[in-house]
Amino acid sequence: MLLKFKYSIGYMSMAALFGCSSSAPQKPNIIIIYADDLGCGDLGCYGARAVKTPNIDRLASEGILFSNAYACSSTCTPSRFGLLTGVYPWRYNNTGIARGDAPMIIKKDQYNVARMLSHSGYSTAAIGKWHLGLGEGGFNSQNWNGVITPGPKELGFGYSFLIPATGDRVPCVYLENQKIVNPDLNDPLEISYTSPFEGEPLGRDLLNKLKLQPSIGHDQAIVNGISRMGYSRGGKTALWVDENMADTITLKATQFLERNKNNPFFLYFATHDIHAPRVPHPRFSEQTTMGARGDAIVEFDWSVGQILETLDRLHLTENTLVILSSDNGPVVEEGYRDLGHELLGNHKPTGELRGGKYSAFEGGTRVPFIVRWPFQVKPGTSDASLSQIDLLGSMAKLCGQKIPEYAASDSHNSLDTWLGKSDNDREYVVEQSIGTLSILSENWKLITPSRAYKYYEEGKIELGHDTVPQLYNLHDDVQEKINVASKYPDKVQQLNTLLEEIKSKVKIE
Secondary structure, three states, rough: OOOOOOOOOOOHHHHHOOOOOOOOOOOOOEEEEEEEOOOHHEEEEEEHOOOOOHHHHHHOOOOOOEEEOOOOOOOHHHHHHHHHHOOOOOOOOOOOOOOOOOOOOOOOOOOOOHHHHHHOOOOEEEEEEOOOOOOOOOOOOOOOOOOOOHHHHHHOOOEEEOOOOOOOOOOOOOEOOOOOOOOOOOOOOOOOOOOOOOOOOEEEHHHHHHHEEOOOOOOOEOOEEOOOEOOEEEEEEEEEEEEHHHHHHHHHHHHHHHHOOOOOOOEEEOOOOOOOOOOHHHHHHHOOOOOHHHHHHHHHHHHHHHHHHHHHHHOOOEEEEEEEEEEOOOOOOEEOOOOOOOOOOOOOOOOOOOOOOOOOOOOHHEEEEEOOOOOOOEEEEEEOEEEEHHHHHHHHHOOOOOOOOOOOOOOOOHHHHHHHOOOOOOEEEEEEOEEEEEEEOOOOEOOOOOOOOOEEEOEEEEEOOOOOOOEEEOOOOOOOOOOOOOHHHHHHHHHHHHHHHHHHHOOOO
Protein backbone atom coordinates (compact mmCIF):
# COMPACT_ATOMS: atom_id res chain seq x y z
CA MET A 1 0.00 0.00 0.00
CA LEU A 2 1.13 3.53 -0.74
CA LEU A 3 2.03 5.29 2.46
CA LYS A 4 0.15 8.41 3.53
CA PHE A 5 1.61 10.52 6.31
CA LYS A 6 2.53 13.96 7.46
CA TYR A 7 6.12 14.91 8.14
CA SER A 8 7.21 13.73 11.56
CA ILE A 9 9.39 15.89 13.83
CA GLY A 10 9.75 13.41 16.66
CA TYR A 11 13.46 12.69 16.24
CA MET A 12 16.92 13.65 17.34
CA SER A 13 18.81 15.35 14.52
CA MET A 14 21.75 13.49 13.04
CA ALA A 15 23.90 16.50 13.78
CA ALA A 16 23.11 16.23 17.46
CA LEU A 17 23.40 12.47 17.40
CA PHE A 18 26.93 12.52 16.00
CA GLY A 19 28.04 15.77 17.58
CA CYS A 20 28.53 17.39 14.17
CA SER A 21 27.98 20.95 13.12
CA SER A 22 24.65 21.62 11.41
CA SER A 23 25.77 24.74 9.60
CA ALA A 24 24.82 24.43 5.94
CA PRO A 25 27.67 24.32 3.45
CA GLN A 26 27.47 27.06 0.86
CA LYS A 27 27.63 24.72 -2.13
CA PRO A 28 26.38 21.22 -1.46
CA ASN A 29 26.96 18.61 -4.12
CA ILE A 30 23.72 17.67 -5.88
CA ILE A 31 22.79 14.28 -7.38
CA ILE A 32 19.54 13.50 -9.17
CA ILE A 33 18.97 9.75 -9.51
CA TYR A 34 16.21 9.45 -12.10
CA ALA A 35 14.68 6.01 -12.61
CA ASP A 36 12.61 5.00 -15.63
CA ASP A 37 9.06 3.64 -15.31
CA LEU A 38 9.43 3.01 -11.56
CA GLY A 39 6.31 3.05 -9.42
CA CYS A 40 5.87 3.92 -5.75
CA GLY A 41 4.83 0.35 -5.07
CA ASP A 42 8.07 -1.01 -6.55
CA LEU A 43 10.23 -0.08 -3.55
CA GLY A 44 10.55 -1.62 -0.13
CA CYS A 45 10.42 1.75 1.61
CA TYR A 46 7.02 2.36 -0.03
CA GLY A 47 5.69 -1.01 1.09
CA ALA A 48 6.83 -3.51 -1.55
CA ARG A 49 7.40 -7.04 -0.29
CA ALA A 50 8.12 -9.04 -3.44
CA VAL A 51 11.35 -7.16 -4.16
CA LYS A 52 14.16 -6.07 -1.84
CA THR A 53 15.61 -2.56 -2.30
CA PRO A 54 18.00 -2.14 0.66
CA ASN A 55 20.03 0.73 -0.81
CA ILE A 56 16.99 2.82 -1.67
CA ASP A 57 15.49 1.93 1.69
CA ARG A 58 18.68 3.20 3.33
CA LEU A 59 18.40 6.45 1.39
CA ALA A 60 14.81 6.85 2.57
CA SER A 61 15.65 6.06 6.19
CA GLU A 62 18.34 8.76 6.16
CA GLY A 63 16.18 11.34 4.41
CA ILE A 64 12.57 12.24 3.66
CA LEU A 65 10.22 9.93 1.81
CA PHE A 66 7.40 11.79 0.03
CA SER A 67 4.10 10.11 -0.81
CA ASN A 68 2.59 12.92 -2.93
CA ALA A 69 5.34 13.82 -5.38
CA TYR A 70 4.64 14.29 -9.08
CA ALA A 71 6.58 13.97 -12.31
CA CYS A 72 5.85 16.58 -14.97
CA SER A 73 4.19 14.05 -17.24
CA SER A 74 3.09 10.44 -17.39
CA THR A 75 5.71 9.77 -20.10
CA CYS A 76 9.49 10.07 -20.23
CA THR A 77 10.55 12.80 -22.68
CA PRO A 78 8.20 15.52 -21.41
CA SER A 79 8.99 14.72 -17.78
CA ARG A 80 12.71 15.15 -18.43
CA PHE A 81 12.08 18.39 -20.28
CA GLY A 82 10.08 19.83 -17.37
CA LEU A 83 12.52 18.60 -14.73
CA LEU A 84 15.52 20.28 -16.35
CA THR A 85 13.93 23.47 -17.73
CA GLY A 86 11.29 24.37 -15.16
CA VAL A 87 8.76 24.90 -17.97
CA TYR A 88 5.74 22.68 -18.52
CA PRO A 89 6.40 20.59 -21.64
CA TRP A 90 2.84 21.01 -22.88
CA ARG A 91 3.63 24.68 -23.57
CA TYR A 92 5.78 23.52 -26.49
CA ASN A 93 5.23 21.52 -29.63
CA ASN A 94 7.29 18.37 -30.23
CA THR A 95 7.85 17.51 -26.57
CA GLY A 96 6.15 14.12 -26.78
CA ILE A 97 7.99 10.79 -26.62
CA ALA A 98 11.02 11.43 -28.81
CA ARG A 99 12.14 9.26 -31.68
CA GLY A 100 15.72 8.08 -31.50
CA ASP A 101 16.71 10.46 -34.29
CA ALA A 102 14.84 13.51 -32.99
CA PRO A 103 16.59 16.90 -32.81
CA MET A 104 17.22 18.28 -29.34
CA ILE A 105 13.99 19.40 -27.73
CA ILE A 106 15.56 21.76 -25.21
CA LYS A 107 16.88 24.65 -27.28
CA LYS A 108 20.58 25.28 -26.85
CA ASP A 109 20.03 28.77 -25.44
CA GLN A 110 17.22 27.72 -23.07
CA TYR A 111 17.86 28.25 -19.39
CA ASN A 112 17.97 25.02 -17.42
CA VAL A 113 19.24 23.57 -14.17
CA ALA A 114 22.63 22.54 -15.61
CA ARG A 115 23.32 26.01 -16.97
CA MET A 116 22.27 27.59 -13.70
CA LEU A 117 24.51 25.33 -11.63
CA SER A 118 27.48 25.62 -13.97
CA HIS A 119 27.22 29.41 -13.64
CA SER A 120 27.26 28.84 -9.87
CA GLY A 121 30.62 27.06 -10.06
CA TYR A 122 29.47 23.44 -10.27
CA SER A 123 31.02 20.68 -12.34
CA THR A 124 28.05 19.18 -14.16
CA ALA A 125 27.35 15.82 -15.78
CA ALA A 126 24.50 14.04 -17.54
CA ILE A 127 24.98 10.27 -17.42
CA GLY A 128 22.56 7.61 -18.62
CA LYS A 129 19.30 7.91 -20.49
CA TRP A 130 18.88 11.21 -22.37
CA HIS A 131 15.80 10.91 -24.61
CA LEU A 132 15.60 14.65 -25.24
CA GLY A 133 16.90 14.58 -28.80
CA LEU A 134 20.29 15.62 -30.15
CA GLY A 135 21.43 18.02 -32.84
CA GLU A 136 19.22 20.40 -34.74
CA GLY A 137 17.66 20.65 -38.15
CA GLY A 138 15.03 17.94 -38.13
CA PHE A 139 14.77 14.20 -37.77
CA ASN A 140 17.83 12.09 -38.64
CA SER A 141 19.93 15.20 -39.26
CA GLN A 142 22.64 14.08 -36.84
CA ASN A 143 26.15 13.18 -37.94
CA TRP A 144 26.26 10.00 -35.88
CA ASN A 145 29.91 9.42 -36.78
CA GLY A 146 31.18 12.83 -35.70
CA VAL A 147 30.50 15.28 -32.88
CA ILE A 148 26.74 15.69 -32.49
CA THR A 149 25.79 19.22 -31.62
CA PRO A 150 23.93 20.78 -29.97
CA GLY A 151 23.74 18.41 -27.04
CA PRO A 152 24.18 18.41 -23.27
CA LYS A 153 27.36 20.51 -23.49
CA GLU A 154 25.44 23.38 -25.06
CA LEU A 155 22.95 23.19 -22.17
CA GLY A 156 25.60 23.49 -19.48
CA PHE A 157 26.63 19.89 -18.84
CA GLY A 158 30.43 19.78 -18.75
CA TYR A 159 30.51 16.00 -19.17
CA SER A 160 28.05 13.54 -20.68
CA PHE A 161 27.83 9.81 -21.22
CA LEU A 162 24.51 9.06 -22.86
CA ILE A 163 22.08 6.44 -23.93
CA PRO A 164 20.93 8.77 -26.74
CA ALA A 165 17.22 7.91 -26.58
CA THR A 166 16.14 4.78 -24.76
CA GLY A 167 16.97 1.11 -24.79
CA ASP A 168 14.13 -0.03 -27.03
CA ARG A 169 15.03 2.13 -30.02
CA VAL A 170 18.03 2.87 -32.19
CA PRO A 171 20.71 4.17 -32.06
CA CYS A 172 22.00 1.50 -29.66
CA VAL A 173 25.36 3.12 -28.95
CA TYR A 174 26.78 5.21 -26.12
CA LEU A 175 27.77 8.81 -26.69
CA GLU A 176 30.56 10.28 -24.57
CA ASN A 177 30.76 14.04 -24.82
CA GLN A 178 28.50 13.77 -27.88
CA LYS A 179 30.69 11.32 -29.80
CA ILE A 180 30.13 7.59 -30.31
CA VAL A 181 32.12 5.37 -27.97
CA ASN A 182 34.30 2.79 -29.80
CA PRO A 183 33.52 3.94 -33.36
CA ASP A 184 34.84 2.32 -36.53
CA LEU A 185 35.12 4.87 -39.32
CA ASN A 186 35.25 2.02 -41.81
CA ASP A 187 31.85 0.88 -40.60
CA PRO A 188 29.87 4.09 -40.06
CA LEU A 189 26.59 4.01 -38.17
CA GLU A 190 23.43 4.75 -40.14
CA ILE A 191 19.99 5.28 -38.64
CA SER A 192 16.52 5.45 -40.17
CA TYR A 193 13.01 5.57 -38.81
CA THR A 194 11.37 5.41 -42.21
CA SER A 195 12.96 2.63 -44.28
CA PRO A 196 14.91 -0.55 -43.46
CA PHE A 197 18.45 -1.00 -44.78
CA GLU A 198 18.86 -3.63 -47.46
CA GLY A 199 20.43 -6.80 -46.15
CA GLU A 200 20.01 -5.95 -42.45
CA PRO A 201 17.98 -8.54 -40.49
CA LEU A 202 14.75 -7.45 -38.82
CA GLY A 203 13.17 -8.79 -35.69
CA ARG A 204 9.89 -9.55 -37.40
CA ASP A 205 11.68 -12.03 -39.68
CA LEU A 206 13.75 -13.80 -37.01
CA LEU A 207 11.37 -14.11 -34.08
CA ASN A 208 12.60 -17.57 -33.10
CA LYS A 209 16.19 -16.32 -32.76
CA LEU A 210 15.59 -13.33 -30.47
CA LYS A 211 16.30 -13.09 -26.73
CA LEU A 212 12.91 -11.43 -26.20
CA GLN A 213 9.74 -11.73 -28.23
CA PRO A 214 8.76 -8.24 -29.38
CA SER A 215 5.27 -6.85 -29.42
CA ILE A 216 3.90 -3.65 -30.91
CA GLY A 217 6.48 -1.64 -32.90
CA HIS A 218 9.59 -3.32 -31.52
CA ASP A 219 10.33 -5.76 -34.33
CA GLN A 220 12.78 -3.79 -36.46
CA ALA A 221 16.60 -3.50 -36.11
CA ILE A 222 18.26 -6.28 -34.11
CA VAL A 223 21.00 -5.36 -31.65
CA ASN A 224 22.42 -7.83 -29.13
CA GLY A 225 19.75 -10.36 -30.08
CA ILE A 226 16.94 -7.92 -29.25
CA SER A 227 14.82 -6.17 -31.87
CA ARG A 228 14.16 -2.45 -31.48
CA MET A 229 12.19 0.45 -32.87
CA GLY A 230 13.85 1.97 -35.93
CA TYR A 231 16.40 0.70 -38.41
CA SER A 232 20.17 0.61 -38.06
CA ARG A 233 23.22 -0.35 -40.09
CA GLY A 234 26.94 -0.31 -39.28
CA GLY A 235 28.67 0.83 -36.12
CA LYS A 236 29.11 -2.77 -34.99
CA THR A 237 32.06 -2.05 -32.66
CA ALA A 238 30.05 0.60 -30.85
CA LEU A 239 26.83 -1.31 -30.19
CA TRP A 240 25.99 -1.77 -26.54
CA VAL A 241 25.36 -5.00 -24.64
CA ASP A 242 22.13 -4.58 -22.70
CA GLU A 243 23.21 -6.87 -19.87
CA ASN A 244 26.15 -4.55 -19.15
CA MET A 245 24.25 -1.27 -19.40
CA ALA A 246 23.72 -0.65 -15.67
CA ASP A 247 27.36 -1.51 -14.95
CA THR A 248 28.57 0.81 -17.71
CA ILE A 249 26.63 3.92 -16.81
CA THR A 250 27.00 3.41 -13.05
CA LEU A 251 30.77 3.17 -13.44
CA LYS A 252 30.78 6.42 -15.42
CA ALA A 253 28.75 8.06 -12.66
CA THR A 254 31.06 6.95 -9.85
CA GLN A 255 34.12 7.98 -11.88
CA PHE A 256 32.62 11.45 -12.26
CA LEU A 257 32.22 11.65 -8.49
CA GLU A 258 35.84 10.61 -7.99
CA ARG A 259 37.13 13.18 -10.47
CA ASN A 260 35.19 15.96 -8.78
CA LYS A 261 35.53 15.07 -5.11
CA ASN A 262 37.34 18.35 -4.39
CA ASN A 263 34.86 20.71 -6.01
CA PRO A 264 31.06 21.07 -6.02
CA PHE A 265 29.30 18.91 -8.59
CA PHE A 266 25.87 18.30 -10.07
CA LEU A 267 25.22 14.80 -11.39
CA TYR A 268 22.07 14.00 -13.36
CA PHE A 269 22.13 10.19 -13.32
CA ALA A 270 19.24 8.82 -15.37
CA THR A 271 19.13 5.05 -15.44
CA HIS A 272 17.66 2.80 -18.10
CA ASP A 273 16.22 0.53 -15.41
CA ILE A 274 13.45 -0.41 -15.26
CA HIS A 275 12.40 0.42 -18.83
CA ALA A 276 11.99 -2.27 -21.47
CA PRO A 277 13.77 -4.20 -22.83
CA ARG A 278 14.57 -5.52 -19.39
CA VAL A 279 17.77 -7.50 -19.68
CA PRO A 280 19.53 -7.13 -16.32
CA HIS A 281 22.99 -8.53 -15.79
CA PRO A 282 22.96 -12.31 -15.10
CA ARG A 283 24.05 -11.74 -11.49
CA PHE A 284 20.62 -10.21 -10.85
CA SER A 285 18.70 -13.07 -12.47
CA GLU A 286 16.02 -14.69 -10.32
CA GLN A 287 16.53 -12.21 -7.50
CA THR A 288 12.75 -11.92 -7.37
CA THR A 289 9.80 -14.06 -8.38
CA MET A 290 8.66 -11.39 -10.86
CA GLY A 291 11.02 -12.20 -13.70
CA ALA A 292 12.94 -9.55 -15.62
CA ARG A 293 10.99 -6.57 -14.29
CA GLY A 294 11.59 -7.51 -10.68
CA ASP A 295 15.25 -8.27 -11.35
CA ALA A 296 15.63 -4.89 -13.07
CA ILE A 297 14.38 -3.20 -9.88
CA VAL A 298 17.08 -5.06 -7.94
CA GLU A 299 19.64 -3.92 -10.52
CA PHE A 300 18.48 -0.31 -10.15
CA ASP A 301 18.82 -0.60 -6.39
CA TRP A 302 22.40 -1.86 -6.91
CA SER A 303 23.19 1.24 -9.01
CA VAL A 304 21.86 3.44 -6.22
CA GLY A 305 24.03 1.53 -3.76
CA GLN A 306 27.13 2.15 -5.86
CA ILE A 307 26.46 5.89 -5.79
CA LEU A 308 25.94 5.90 -2.02
CA GLU A 309 29.01 3.75 -1.37
CA THR A 310 31.15 6.05 -3.51
CA LEU A 311 29.96 9.08 -1.57
CA ASP A 312 30.80 7.30 1.67
CA ARG A 313 34.25 6.25 0.45
CA LEU A 314 35.09 9.75 -0.74
CA HIS A 315 33.74 11.33 2.47
CA LEU A 316 31.20 13.28 0.44
CA THR A 317 27.99 11.98 2.00
CA GLU A 318 27.51 14.80 4.50
CA ASN A 319 27.78 17.53 1.89
CA THR A 320 25.75 15.89 -0.87
CA LEU A 321 22.05 16.41 -1.53
CA VAL A 322 20.66 13.26 -3.18
CA ILE A 323 17.23 13.24 -4.81
CA LEU A 324 15.78 9.97 -6.13
CA SER A 325 12.66 9.86 -8.26
CA SER A 326 11.17 8.46 -11.48
CA ASP A 327 10.15 10.01 -14.78
CA ASN A 328 6.61 8.62 -14.69
CA GLY A 329 4.53 5.81 -13.28
CA PRO A 330 5.08 2.12 -13.94
CA VAL A 331 4.16 -0.19 -16.79
CA VAL A 332 4.36 -3.93 -16.21
CA GLU A 333 4.86 -5.11 -19.78
CA GLU A 334 5.55 -3.01 -22.87
CA GLY A 335 7.23 -3.67 -26.19
CA TYR A 336 8.38 -7.16 -25.27
CA ARG A 337 6.69 -10.27 -23.94
CA ASP A 338 8.74 -10.77 -20.78
CA LEU A 339 6.00 -12.40 -18.65
CA GLY A 340 5.59 -9.24 -16.61
CA HIS A 341 1.86 -9.73 -16.09
CA GLU A 342 2.06 -13.47 -15.57
CA LEU A 343 4.75 -13.21 -12.88
CA LEU A 344 3.48 -10.09 -11.10
CA GLY A 345 1.73 -12.01 -8.35
CA ASN A 346 0.48 -9.78 -5.53
CA HIS A 347 2.99 -7.02 -6.28
CA LYS A 348 1.33 -3.65 -7.00
CA PRO A 349 3.71 -1.32 -8.89
CA THR A 350 1.55 1.75 -8.24
CA GLY A 351 0.76 0.85 -4.66
CA GLU A 352 -2.87 1.79 -4.07
CA LEU A 353 -3.06 4.17 -7.03
CA ARG A 354 -5.12 3.70 -10.18
CA GLY A 355 -3.57 3.81 -13.64
CA GLY A 356 0.13 3.80 -14.53
CA LYS A 357 2.44 5.11 -17.24
CA TYR A 358 0.53 7.21 -19.84
CA SER A 359 -2.46 7.57 -17.50
CA ALA A 360 -4.32 10.66 -16.29
CA PHE A 361 -5.01 8.80 -13.07
CA GLU A 362 -2.57 9.23 -10.19
CA GLY A 363 -0.54 6.17 -11.14
CA GLY A 364 0.69 8.04 -14.22
CA THR A 365 2.50 10.91 -12.54
CA ARG A 366 2.65 10.29 -8.79
CA VAL A 367 6.10 8.80 -8.33
CA PRO A 368 8.66 7.86 -5.68
CA PHE A 369 10.52 10.88 -4.33
CA ILE A 370 13.25 10.68 -1.69
CA VAL A 371 15.52 13.50 -0.51
CA ARG A 372 18.63 12.95 1.60
CA TRP A 373 21.11 15.56 2.83
CA PRO A 374 22.67 14.54 6.14
CA PHE A 375 22.60 17.13 8.93
CA GLN A 376 20.39 19.41 6.79
CA VAL A 377 17.40 17.18 6.00
CA LYS A 378 15.77 15.60 9.03
CA PRO A 379 14.80 11.96 8.43
CA GLY A 380 11.08 11.42 8.24
CA THR A 381 8.11 11.10 5.95
CA SER A 382 5.87 13.64 4.31
CA ASP A 383 2.63 13.71 2.34
CA ALA A 384 3.13 17.34 1.29
CA SER A 385 2.47 17.65 -2.43
CA LEU A 386 5.36 18.67 -4.66
CA SER A 387 6.26 18.63 -8.34
CA GLN A 388 9.48 17.93 -10.22
CA ILE A 389 8.83 21.14 -12.18
CA ASP A 390 10.20 22.97 -9.12
CA LEU A 391 13.70 21.48 -9.30
CA LEU A 392 15.21 24.54 -10.96
CA GLY A 393 13.48 27.05 -8.73
CA SER A 394 14.40 25.13 -5.59
CA MET A 395 18.04 24.57 -6.58
CA ALA A 396 18.38 28.24 -7.52
CA LYS A 397 17.27 29.17 -4.01
CA LEU A 398 19.67 26.62 -2.51
CA CYS A 399 22.62 28.04 -4.46
CA GLY A 400 21.66 31.69 -4.17
CA GLN A 401 21.12 32.11 -7.90
CA LYS A 402 18.60 34.44 -9.49
CA ILE A 403 16.64 32.94 -12.36
CA PRO A 404 16.24 35.31 -15.33
CA GLU A 405 12.73 36.70 -15.63
CA TYR A 406 12.23 35.07 -19.03
CA ALA A 407 13.21 31.57 -17.83
CA ALA A 408 11.79 28.62 -15.86
CA SER A 409 8.44 30.34 -15.69
CA ASP A 410 6.61 27.39 -14.12
CA SER A 411 9.26 26.47 -11.55
CA HIS A 412 8.64 27.69 -8.01
CA ASN A 413 10.93 27.77 -5.01
CA SER A 414 9.73 24.81 -2.96
CA LEU A 415 13.04 24.25 -1.19
CA ASP A 416 11.64 24.31 2.35
CA THR A 417 9.19 21.55 1.50
CA TRP A 418 11.82 19.51 -0.35
CA LEU A 419 14.15 19.76 2.64
CA GLY A 420 11.46 18.98 5.20
CA LYS A 421 11.47 22.42 6.81
CA SER A 422 7.83 22.88 5.81
CA ASP A 423 4.91 20.56 5.12
CA ASN A 424 3.21 23.11 2.87
CA ASP A 425 1.56 21.64 -0.20
CA ARG A 426 2.26 23.12 -3.59
CA GLU A 427 -0.62 25.49 -4.37
CA TYR A 428 -1.47 23.35 -7.39
CA VAL A 429 0.03 20.49 -9.39
CA VAL A 430 -0.55 20.20 -13.13
CA GLU A 431 -0.45 16.61 -14.36
CA GLN A 432 0.07 15.80 -18.05
CA SER A 433 -0.90 12.55 -19.72
CA ILE A 434 -1.16 11.67 -23.39
CA GLY A 435 -4.41 13.34 -24.37
CA THR A 436 -5.26 15.66 -21.50
CA LEU A 437 -4.19 17.78 -18.55
CA SER A 438 -5.29 17.45 -14.95
CA ILE A 439 -4.98 19.85 -12.06
CA LEU A 440 -4.72 19.04 -8.37
CA SER A 441 -5.27 21.54 -5.56
CA GLU A 442 -6.07 20.93 -1.90
CA ASN A 443 -6.81 17.23 -2.51
CA TRP A 444 -9.27 18.02 -5.30
CA LYS A 445 -8.30 16.75 -8.73
CA LEU A 446 -9.90 17.67 -12.04
CA ILE A 447 -9.19 15.58 -15.16
CA THR A 448 -10.24 17.62 -18.17
CA PRO A 449 -12.35 15.97 -20.89
CA SER A 450 -10.65 14.04 -23.65
CA ARG A 451 -11.55 11.74 -26.53
CA ALA A 452 -8.30 9.80 -26.19
CA TYR A 453 -8.24 6.06 -25.56
CA LYS A 454 -9.51 4.87 -22.19
CA TYR A 455 -7.38 1.75 -21.93
CA TYR A 456 -3.86 0.66 -22.90
CA GLU A 457 -4.26 -3.00 -23.75
CA GLU A 458 -0.64 -4.17 -23.77
CA GLY A 459 0.19 -2.47 -20.48
CA LYS A 460 -3.24 -3.28 -19.01
CA ILE A 461 -3.48 0.33 -17.80
CA GLU A 462 -6.57 2.49 -17.34
CA LEU A 463 -5.72 5.78 -19.04
CA GLY A 464 -8.28 7.87 -17.20
CA HIS A 465 -9.79 9.62 -20.21
CA ASP A 466 -13.45 10.50 -20.56
CA THR A 467 -15.48 12.94 -22.61
CA VAL A 468 -16.85 14.58 -19.46
CA PRO A 469 -14.98 16.32 -16.63
CA GLN A 470 -13.83 14.07 -13.82
CA LEU A 471 -13.51 15.41 -10.28
CA TYR A 472 -12.05 13.37 -7.44
CA ASN A 473 -11.48 14.11 -3.78
CA LEU A 474 -8.15 12.34 -3.30
CA HIS A 475 -8.34 12.66 0.47
CA ASP A 476 -11.32 10.29 0.52
CA ASP A 477 -10.87 8.55 -2.83
CA VAL A 478 -7.19 8.14 -3.71
CA GLN A 479 -8.12 5.38 -6.19
CA GLU A 480 -10.24 7.85 -8.17
CA LYS A 481 -13.27 5.57 -8.27
CA ILE A 482 -16.05 8.10 -7.64
CA ASN A 483 -16.42 11.00 -10.07
CA VAL A 484 -18.13 13.77 -8.09
CA ALA A 485 -18.09 16.41 -10.85
CA SER A 486 -21.90 16.57 -11.03
CA LYS A 487 -22.12 16.95 -7.26
CA TYR A 488 -19.60 19.81 -7.06
CA PRO A 489 -19.95 21.90 -10.26
CA ASP A 490 -18.53 24.96 -8.55
CA LYS A 491 -15.33 23.06 -7.72
CA VAL A 492 -15.07 21.89 -11.34
CA GLN A 493 -15.41 25.47 -12.51
CA GLN A 494 -12.90 26.72 -9.94
CA LEU A 495 -10.23 24.20 -10.96
CA ASN A 496 -10.89 24.63 -14.64
CA THR A 497 -10.53 28.41 -14.28
CA LEU A 498 -7.26 27.95 -12.39
CA LEU A 499 -5.92 25.62 -15.08
CA GLU A 500 -6.86 28.06 -17.83
CA GLU A 501 -5.12 30.87 -15.96
CA ILE A 502 -1.97 28.76 -15.64
CA LYS A 503 -2.08 27.89 -19.33
CA SER A 504 -2.46 31.50 -20.42
CA LYS A 505 -0.49 33.67 -18.03
CA VAL A 506 3.06 32.42 -18.44
CA LYS A 507 5.23 33.59 -21.30
CA ILE A 508 7.32 30.93 -23.03
CA GLU A 509 11.03 31.68 -23.39
